[in-house]
Amino acid sequence: MSVIGYDLGNLSCYIAVARQGGIETIANEFSDRNTPCIVSLTSKERSIGSAAKTQIISNYKNTISNFKRLLGRPFDDPFVQNEMKDLPYKLSRTADGGVGVRVPSFFSEVQRRNLLAAARIANLNCLRLFNDTTAVALAYGIYKQDLPAAEEKPRIIIFVDMGHSSLQVAAVAFNKGKLKVLATSFDPYLGGRDFDRLLFNHFADLFKDKYRIDVRTNKRAELRLLIECEKLKKQLSSNSGRMTLNIECLMDDKDVQGAMTRTDFEALCAPLIQRVEKPLRTILQDAKLQSQDITSIEIVGGATRMPAVKSTIAEVFGMKVSTTLNADEAVARGCALQCAMLSPTFKVRDFTVIDCTPYSISLSWIAPMGEEGDMEIFPQFHPAPFSKMLSFYRKEPFALQARYTNAEQIHYPCQDIGKFCIDNVTPNQEGDGSKIKVKVRLNIHGLFSVIQASIVEKVCLGMMCNVCSSNLLCTTQAPVDNQTPNPEPMGESTSPGDTENKENTNANSNEDVKPSTEAAEKVEKKKVKVKSKDLPFHSQLYMNITEQEIQHMFEVENKMIMNDKLECETSEAKNLLEEYVYDMRGKLFDKYEGYTTEQDRTEFGKILEATEHWLYEDGEDEMKAVYVDKLAQLKQVGNPILRRYTEAQARPAAFEQLGGALQKVSKFLHNYSEKDEKYSHIQQEDVDKVKKSSESTAQWYNEMMQKQSALPKPSDPIVTVAEITGKLKTMEGICNPIINTPKPEVKEVPPADAEPAAEVPPSKDTAKDAKDTKDPAEEPKVDMDLD
Template identity: 45%
Template sequence: MKNGGVGIKVMYMDEEHLFSVEQITAMLLTKLKETAENNLKKPVTDCVISVLGTAFDPFLGGKNFDEKLVEHFCAEFKTKYKLDAKSKIRALLRLYQECERLKKLMSSNSTDLPLNIECFMNDKDVSGKMNRSQFEELCADLLQKIEVPLYSLMEQTQLKIEDVSAVEIVGGTTRIPAVKEKIAKFFGKDISTTLNADEAVARGCALQCAILSPAFKVREFSVTDAVPFPISLVWNHDSEEPEGVHEVFGRNHAAPFSKVLTFLRRGPFELEAFYSDPQGVPYPEAKIGRFIVQNVSAQKDGEKSRVKVKVRVNTHGIFTISTASMVEKVPTEENEVEADMECQNERPPENPDTDKNIQQDNSEAGTQPQVQTDAQQTSQSPPSPELTSEENKIPDADKANEKKVDQPPEAKKPKIKVVNVELPIEANLVWQLGKDLLNMYIETEGKMIMQDKLEKERNDAKNAVEEYVYEFRDKLFGPYEKFICEQDHQNFLRLLTDTENWLYEEGEDQAKQAYVDKLEELMKIGTPIKVRFQEAEERPKMFEELGQRLQHYAKIAADFRNKDEKYNHIDESEMKKVEKSVNEVMEWMNNVMNAQAKKSLDQDPVVRAQEIKAKIKELNSTCEPVVTQPKPKIESPKLERTTNGPNTEKKEEDVEGNNNFGAEPPHQNGECYPNEKSSVNMDLD
């Protein structure tokens, strides 16, 4: 690509496109996000694991073993069949797949194993064979590279071979017997294969994703990552000091982590970050980026300003200079006399350590540099000689007052205030995507996602046509056969066959609308057949339900005419409405049933199930409120009596057992004496 990176050419939408590795990776992650529906949930036990060292060969892996087989068979096919497999990408890809399969088979079989590919090129079938010993001879140079990272690992960790208690291997390529033998020979012990070689890394990644995601709750699992490649900073020199280099993050340094570096500068300066060991980095360029700290100026007294730069490696291992600030001294005035006496001129300390060009403050990730603390560490000048002499010369308050009258008032001395000024940083990154380029990639991926959505809709429309053809063809010889006449039956079958042929010929790659139109054409004929079948299934059930409701309301009307006590409270005019509705609906049902009986099954029905359902609803709404009227409540009888004598109030008596309908009767001398002459008046409803 133009920036020196790796590009991948692919055919997309009948055009050749060039995608970067970052774009392809983003596409892969997006696809994985769409297809991942089930999440792996495994119990987690408490454990503490430390990674003492890492070593690897970026140019040694399973693909290299596959390439050895591919090169061997390409040469064999060129001699044996006069075919150049490398001239056709599709043929070469098929050869890669077969060689990978052969490699896996040789891991468990030491005998000769065949390799057969049909119609490899020019309609020719090719074949070959290979055994494990031949394969190990082909890969002898690769097998020698296995021990190199092992020696490097032991050197990093400062361990001896006897200090290693167990060796566990993961990865598909570790199944090759020669690889296992090399590792076992180096450590002098049998190797363990208890982990799933193919899924061990994937499960670890899934667990880490669950830890980072707020949508999942997992047991607390603290992971401290490490910086695999040491990172250094180099800064440009000024007129007084030479260029400097400092390693800010060593190999296997904890991450995420932040450090604060202090520089003494009079103007803007530049920092360049790079990997300290270019040979160990699997990238063509060791530089990370250039960072320019702007708006730096000297102090008002001409001295250098202290600039604090915060460098950080985040949880993804990405290095950046996050913030920069300048410590500036600003004079202020105080109104209080005591503050004036305590205020003293500040000067930079006469400390040889400050002459150094850089200071390093280690801090935990996420903490801020201690700007105020650094400012407070500056030394203070001794008290002014004027104040000292005055204290020695004036022994009492009277003389002091006389002197103050004679002398003019003393000017207030300024107090120095330390201010932290944020500085802008211009970042020129080498391998990290710029904002404009990143936005362009996001926009391109968005367009591709939309195109995938349109393609899915097109395929769904095509599949709907194909599904409709197969479904109706089967049902025309089954349940739908009676609901279409013979002539239409033959014509529709012919149309279904023609549509199927069209799908596999000129209609194989059509626009979405073409499939939608084709489906509508089929449904114009098929839908009436389907409706007739469904009506024939539902209509008898609806007629039966309607008949039951008619019988129910007709019986109630008959009971009313027979003076049944259950319905004698209903008004006669209301019941006539019920009888009228029942007669009308019954007449309608008899008419449509007779008309439907004259129709054949392949004709459209006279009445549909929904119409019958509507009649049932109409009948219920008319009759149900009438026949379900509750009987009026009968009030309980009340007794009244009038007593002779001065008390003329009416009292209610208990006329029925324990049922008291009023107050207690009057008492005389503690006993109840009912009046024999009292009359009982009862109101009956």
């Protein structure tokens, strides 16, 4: 089992896998770690990634790219309307307006929910939406062994991530086993593609004056020029000399040529370079840092490879930038690490990740007297995930409206998050407002929600009277404090694992009344229990995708997957048919020529030629079953030819093997008849079995050899290789056990008529020698003590 981290970019994506051996960035089916974020659609199939990139020019109207920027945005969003001008495909309005996976830190609530919904539709179990810069920080810090201790001053690192379409900056504090994001800043509309567009506009104007062609009027020409401008930008990043741009037949059969130096490129992009400075200076201000507080500047993302961007970053922070991280794969590796930390399957070094929310979040409500209430719940850069408990005094159901506090902070047309309605709220028994506790949470994905609502009641369990010692049970609700119903944020904050429901039981006594001499025995004690009861609530989220819509899209995706599989199988069936036509036609008049008649060969050749023409004309786009049936029909004619050829090639060796076995048996029979001592132990009836089996096999062998040699090649064989092999195995099964019977061992027996030798009395010397040479076995054994 493994867990994966997705770095889903606007231009391309990387996928890292956490296995028992560590983190590995995997390659796609084209052996490339970089997979383009492109989907191409045709009338019958869907291509994804590298396969779709090949169709970005030929099928530009149905090839979708740069779609992450549009995720979760309404159709009327000014950003969407501006993007539509440069998109080669068309956008349409929808009915509703709109695994560890990385997500830009500036994504709003709606965009994050839409990305989670997309993961569910793709059947991915997303454990966390991880901010880009936080993922990079995790990939950087978890391997560091020299981080300061928890009680020491943290090490401050600035991470700059500039990719294809956005710039993100984060200030992160590191201690041993912990990272905390202090602040983030970003420019969501500045990335490498903006530099590509500047080059495109420059050369489009140049070619219009020089070659009298306007590439902006031709989408294919526009896409080709954009691709070449991106290549030129990369060349200028690594070469300071003059680099050329050449495109053949760009438009109207005209070849175009242009050139640019790095100095000219940086002068052209000066306005964009100036925009890089703002997020860098903002992060210092928001995190309250000075240049001397920063230990290092780590840069990732493809656009940071441009020398002008590097020098700007170094100038703002007053230090040289560091490139110790893999600029392309660091985010994916960080996501995979976080996923492994959240998964119970892997044991990862203890490392705490404290992220922050990039925008402040506020709640508003309508108070009982009709006035509006408002409160900032999570200020900007508040730690996340985090929970808070809020208290309200209400007599009836009420609603809380969540929104981003500052509309200018978010880069989204609507600052609303959603509406949360608390139901079944009733006044207490005295008619005053009941105490309502509402638990709100900023979860691991960066999403705000109400996760619990409860009503607090005080119940009197009974009174103990000292006079009669009787228990008087009372179930009336005790009056709550007579306060004006105002929301009261609780001072407590709970971590992600805190229990949702808490029941506090307090034994509170009434006011102790000092007894007088007249009524000392009338002292009463009351037992009061404070209990909490959960209340139902429901939410109305802005631009939310319902469960029914997700399920419908999941079913549509499954149908597309099955259709993709069917198209793949259809393409394979077509290729098999085409391969058979070419292979058989080439061999029919070559190696298979002698195994079919001239008439059959000519007719089959015509069928193969007709099938080839059909494949490229009427059969170009047929169903899988049609190709399978066509191939079966051809094999009905071609397989007998193939079988004759293969039998003819293998038959001589099979006959030779059978003949060799017959010779071996014949030699045995000859030796036995010559009274060979080697086989004298074999019984006559066993030899007769061998003889009978060999004679019948030899007769069959000679007969089949004569018939097969008299048969012409185009005819089906009289005997097959399988039959010859079967005969061989049958004969060997009878003969070999008899021939290989081992000869029994002969024991030497003394002759029965031999007289026993007369006993000679031993001499004294002989007896002495015999006494001295006793059998060792007869000597007494000595016991040994073993330690």
